[in-house]
Amino acid sequence: MTSVTSRRRIRTGLRELGLQLALLNRKVSTRVALKDVDLDCLDIVATHGPLGPSALAKRAGLHPATMTGILDRLEKGGWIARERDPQDRRAVQIKALNDRNRELYGHFAGMNASVEQICVTYDDEQLKVIAGFLEKVAEAGQTATQELAGD
Known part of the structure; x- marks a missing residue:
């Protein structure tokens, strides 16, 4: 297989992965009565928090005024x-609540188990390469998002 074909397969695979993860997130958000964007913001807070509302809005690529409704729904839930x-x-920090997040993680248990089964088929060196690749792709996605947002 040529490197051009491999790169094409990687791009196609990443697009398909993005689509499948978006569909999974949509199903999970429906089950826990959240909007897709609410789930995205919750994930950001759980991963990078606690965060102020403005920092969260910036990370999520949302207008700060939109954040009020999202935070109201997440807090109410x-x-x-x-x-x-x-x-x-004077400032407010947003913190994810672990009790409710355990429920959320349960909905992702099947995907997490599948990823674990896939990972055990690779050795440590291969996993390091894959992890490095995914980190670089995520950074590229963040950069592309910021460029489109005009940051």
């Missing part, structure tokens, strides 16, 4: 808490 920033009592 028991997914997040708004807390005073210990460094600046």
Whole structure:
């Protein structure tokens, strides 16, 4: 197989992966009564939080005014808490609540188990290469998003 064919397969595979993960997220968000964008924001908070609302809006690529409705829904559903920033009592930090997030992780258990089964078919060196590749692709996606947003 030529390197051109391999690169084409990688691009096609990444597009298909993106589509399948978007469909999975949509199904999960429906099961937990969230909108897709709510689930995205919750994932950002769980991964990078606690965050202020403006920082969250920037990471999510959303207008700060849109964030109010999202945060209201997430807080009402028991997914997040708004807390005073210990460094600046006037500022608010958004924190994911672990109790409710365990429920969410249960919906992803099948996918996580499948990924684990796939990973055990590779040795440590191969996994390091794959992990590095995925990190670089994620960074490229973040850069492309920021460029489109005009950041």
